Amino acid sequence: MSGKLRVHELAKQLGVTSKELLATLKEQGEFVKTASSTIEPPVVKKMKAYYAKQNGGGDAVDQKKDEAAPKKPPLKKPGQNRAKPAAPKPAGAPKPAAAKPAEAKPVPAAPKPPAAKPAAGEPTPKQAGGPKPGAAKPGAVKPGAAKPGAAKPAAPKPAAAKSAAPKPAGAPKPGAAKPAAPKPAAKGDGPTPGAMPRPVPKPGRPRVANNPFSSNSGGGQRPPRPGGGRPGQGQGRPGPGQGGPRPGGARQGGGSRPSPADMAAGPSPTQMPSKAAAPGGRGRGGAGGGRGRGGQGGPNRGGFGGPGAGGGGFRGRGGRRGGTAGAFGRPGGAPGKRRKSKGQKRAEYEEMHKPNVIGGVRLPDGGGQTVRLRQGATLSDLAEKINTEASSLVQALFNLGEMVTATQSVSEETLQLLGAEINYEVQIVSPEDEDRELLESFDLQFGEDEGGDEALEQRPPVVSVMGHVDHGKTRLLDSIRQANVGRGEAGGITQGIGAYQTEVTLEDEPRKITFLDTPGHEAFTAMRARGAKSTDLAILVVAADDGVMPQTVEAINHAKAADLPIVVAVNKVDKPEAQPDKIRGQLTEYGLIPEEYGGDTMFIDISAKQGTGIDDLLEAVLLTADAALELTANPDMDAQGVAIESHLDRGRGPVSTVIVQRGTLRVGDSIVVGGNFGRVRRMVDEWGNDVEEAGPSRPVQVQGLNGVPGPGDNLLVVEDDRVARQIAAQRDARHRAAMQARSKKRVSLENLDQALKERSQLNLILKGDNAGSVEALEEALLKIEIDDEVEVNIIDRGVGAVTQTNVTLAAASDAIIIGFNVRADGKATEEANAEGVEIRYYSVIYQAIEDVENALKGMLKPVYEERDLGEAEIRQIFKASAVGLIAGCMVTEGKVKRGAKLRLVRDGNVITPDATIESLRREKDDANEVAKGYECGMVLSYPDIQVGDLIQTYEMVEVPRD
Ligand SMILES: Nc1nc2c(ncn2[C@@H]2O[C@H](COP(=O)(O)OP(=O)(O)OP(=O)(O)O)[C@@H](O)[C@H]2O)c(=O)[nH]1
Numbered sequence: 032m033s034g035k036l037r038v039h040e041l042a043k044q045l046g047v048t049s050k051e052l053l054a055t056l057k058e059q060g061e062f063v064k065t066a067s068s069t070i071e072p073p074v075v076k077k078m079k080a081y082y083a084k085q086n087g088g089g090d091a092v093d094q095k096k097d098e099a100a101p102k103k104p105p106l107k108k109p110g111q112n113r114a115k116p117a118a119p120k121p122a123g124a125p126k127p128a129a130a131k132p133a134e135a136k137p138v139p140a141a142p143k144p145p146a147a148k149p150a151a152g153e154p155t156p157k158q159a160g161g162p163k164p165g166a167a168k169p170g171a172v173k174p175g176a177a178k179p180g181a182a183k184p185a186a187p188k189p190a191a192a193k194s195a196a197p198k199p200a201g202a203p204k205p206g207a208a209k210p211a212a213p214k215p216a217a218k219g220d221g222p223t224p225g226a227m228p229r230p231v232p233k234p235g236r237p238r239v240a241n242n243p244f245s246s247n248s249g250g251g252q253r254p255p256r257p258g259g260g261r262p263g264q265g266q267g268r269p270g271p272g273q274g275g276p277r278p279g280g281a282r283q284g285g286g287s288r289p290s291p292a293d294m295a296a297g298p299s300p301t302q303m304p305s306k307a308a309a310p311g312g313r314g315r316g317g318a319g320g321g322r323g324r325g326g327q328g329g330p331n332r333g334g335f336g337g338p339g340a341g342g343g344g345f346r347g348r349g350g351r352r353g354g355t356a357g358a359f360g361r362p363g364g365a366p367g368k369r370r371k372s373k374g375q376k377r378a379e380y381e382e383m384h385k386p387n388v389i390g391g392v393r394l395p396d397g398g399g400q401t402v403r404l405r406q407g408a409t410l411s412d413l414a415e416k417i418n419t420e421a422s423s424l425v426q427a428l429f430n431l432g433e434m435v436t437a438t439q440s441v442s443e444e445t446l447q448l449l450g451a452e453i454n455y456e457v458q459i460v461s462p463e464d465e466d467r468e469l470l471e472s473f474d475l476q477f478g479e480d481e482g483g484d485e486a487l488e489q490r491p492p493v494v495s496v497m498g499h500v501d502h503g504k505t506r507l508l509d510s511i512r513q514a515n516v517g518r519g520e521a522g523g524i525t526q527g528i529g530a531y532q533t534e535v536t537l538e539d540e541p542r543k544i545t546f547l548d549t550p551g552h553e554a555f556t557a558m559r560a561r562g563a564k565s566t567d568l569a570i571l572v573v574a575a576d577d578g579v580m581p582q583t584v585e586a587i588n589h590a591k592a593a594d595l596p597i598v599v600a601v602n603k604v605d606k607p608e609a610q611p612d613k614i615r616g617q618l619t620e621y622g623l624i625p626e627e628y629g630g631d632t633m634f635i636d637i638s639a640k641q642g643t644g645i646d647d648l649l650e651a652v653l654l655t656a657d658a659a660l661e662l663t664a665n666p667d668m669d670a671q672g673v674a675i676e677s678h679l680d681r682g683r684g685p686v687s688t689v690i691v692q693r694g695t696l697r698v699g700d701s702i703v704v705g706g707n708f709g710r711v712r713r714m715v716d717e718w719g720n721d722v723e724e725a726g727p728s729r730p731v732q733v734q735g736l737n738g739v740p741g742p743g744d745n746l747l748v749v750e751d752d753r754v755a756r757q758i759a760a761q762r763d764a765r766h767r768a769a770m771q772a773r774s775k776k777r778v779s780l781e782n783l784d785q786a787l788k789e790r791s792q793l794n795l796i797l798k799g800d801n802a803g804s805v806e807a808l809e810e811a812l813l814k815i816e817i818d819d820e821v822e823v824n825i826i827d828r829g830v831g832a833v834t835q836t837n838v839t840l841a842a843a844s845d846a847i848i849i850g851f852n853v854r855a856d857g858k859a860t861e862e863a864n865a866e867g868v869e870i871r872y873y874s875v876i877y878q879a880i881e882d883v884e885n886a887l888k889g890m891l892k893p894v895y896e897e898r899d900l901g902e903a904e905i906r907q908i909f910k911a912s913a914v915g916l917i918a919g920c921m922v923t924e925g926k927v928k929r930g931a932k933l934r935l936v937r938d939g940n941v942i943t944p945d946a947t948i949e950s951l952r953r954e955k956d957d958a959n960e961v962a963k964g965y966e967c968g969m970v971l972s973y974p975d976i977q978v979g980d981l982i983q984t985y986e987m988v989e990v991p992r993d
Pocket of ligand 1: 498499500501502503504505506507602603604605606637638639640641
């Protein structure tokens, strides 16, 4: 095994990261999965040469040499895009080159497509050129050349290639397939005698490659036996090969198995190997080839049986026929003139309906069908849709480089990539579409008013107040409430339900406006963004003494994204330093042009503190709403609305403030709100009064749900509790899957490097007073990034007090519980004390974030740094039977200490970097340390010492992290 290295070891040697090296290996068709995969010596050599060249060093010649032999043909790597379609493996094609015997020209290092370009005179793999067998010039052809390049570029077209290719199965498509191939068919004009189906014969000996699944790798691809590679005999033989035309005698020998690609892309049936076969030779492709299932084995298919084993494909009809032809020495006529035999037709049929094989797993071929999956779907979901086993998909995906379980949510890209591999177009359905489909299955629609225009009635605008911190949002909302009270509303607003209605008289007509009490905290941005969608219009509060600030801009962006008209409240104009005009000027830069400047945005100067300008502001809201919006709704339908704020109330259970958007909500209605359902048991308005029904734009607090909805969840009244329960259950399952997909980080080849590193997780359980705050907290905590070594893992979350169950879970998973505006109930506290579970309480989100950040930092492993202590030179060596060699030294720098670590340096080279001083003597006495200028005797843990060696001692000191 000498010579074999693991990826990370080689990466270290090459001075690149494992990830980079993995990428290069994969790019070059090597089958490596992880940083700890071993690499065969020839590949090691190749990589070294490659990097040497990349770095400008290394001689190209050597490199070429290295590559020449082992050079692999364009390997299809599993991970590669669409392995199979790769159809056009150029290589596979009739590379005349194939003919090339061993001396094959070392391929230029670059596996890259560009490299693919063969020299002008080179025979192209292109079918076009029908590689003339004879022509195949040995020297000329660089087998390698064909490679990568061709394979890759062409690759993308999987489906197309496939379907396009009528071609018969095993037939390796001759060049045709590759039109895309970079190779300019130099030989284009060449007669295509046999458009040899032959897979590209590898020049030289079979390389030891790392791709067990590749048709080309390892034994898979047969080296051309210059002398006798019989096409037919190889078990692994590509079917096509069979007919093996041995061009001009240059045998293509067992050539590599044609990649599926080759076949797939098959240009035309006519080029079938069978007949196209040997122009000149008689290949015995016969038997061997016939069976050569290899014929169909694609690169990946090779997984079956491995190279040489006959490939795993299914029957290579083409192969058989080819064999026959070869057996009878039929040269094979001009492709165009042949008629398809039944066998060929069957082969074509099989080709078109063949299953895909990825890494040895047979999967159905979608034939370009579309599969719709929800976000966060699992492989089980996909398996169910395409009627296959989830375990096969797990295995296939593994071979494509990603490790996931059947029930784990998979990212959109991964599903699409996997789908492409098996010829399915995977469409990920957006949550909105998914929900629409779900509701449609119950004959429901959300968001539409029933009936025609005549059913619509005017409704009050729903308004959000947004703005930068401390610019006066809360004060403004208070002033508006006060204004209400001032107008004599009975009792005043007593309930903080997250929304309220106020009445304004506009042109002698009493009108209502619904206000949302949106939180103005930065960490609640996500909620606010959702809140914006549930509103019709935004009041942007800007303090006249401060100006446009980051959250002002953010608020403008949210409003614009939600297509909300904006009314600007220029607040704090009572302050002497207020500069309302400056605000107007600043906001024009953001597209908010005051009416007085010719724009269409109303700016109202107010003092929320003194209550001035409030009425003008409310009027402006109505005027803007009337001008910009058509606010109508049908009050006579089952209610639909949106949840604004929800929490778990000790006495009343889950309570949720909703704004009815259309229809009328009544006590007793069966409702579904997000993933929760129930029956409206009671409704309360902002005054604390019970209400029996609530029409459009009316905010009410609803009791009777089975759980706590999230902000922005939609509410629907449905026929009965059963429907409500079913919809809620499906939404809930979907939500959980999405959460799982979001909070789980999968290990894939791309992040394997990191995954391999030891990681520490800080497990947390979040409990909060309402769904919005829990969500905001979770989002903020998940965003914390300290270092790759540590990460936050939220194992549970919920609304309400910290319970005993939470503590039990925390104890079992070593988690810390964070209570945001909630406390633990009595038993939970007792259990937490008994189990040693830490519960931290917060009411300010940033404090929680800060503490978690610090905790994560504390979990980082200490960073150590070498600090030099001193240096001694070995002047003499003594032998002592009891201890071995004793180094007689002179301390020349600093000091040396017993037990200290040391580097042994000889002639400027570090012989060992981390030996230790096992014993230290000064004269005849043991010493703990010896200072500069003194002689001493040492016994080192490293025995191979010589006079003249330098002993550099150092200690490892912990240093603070940045
Ligand atoms: N002089 C003056 N002070 C005001 C006015 N409006 C608000 N303030 C003061 O500005 C400070 C912040 O007001 P808030 O209403 O809490 O501001 P906010 O935008 O809700 O702040 P957050 O909730 O932290 O986002 C308070 O001290 C208010 O008293 C005003 O019109 N004039």
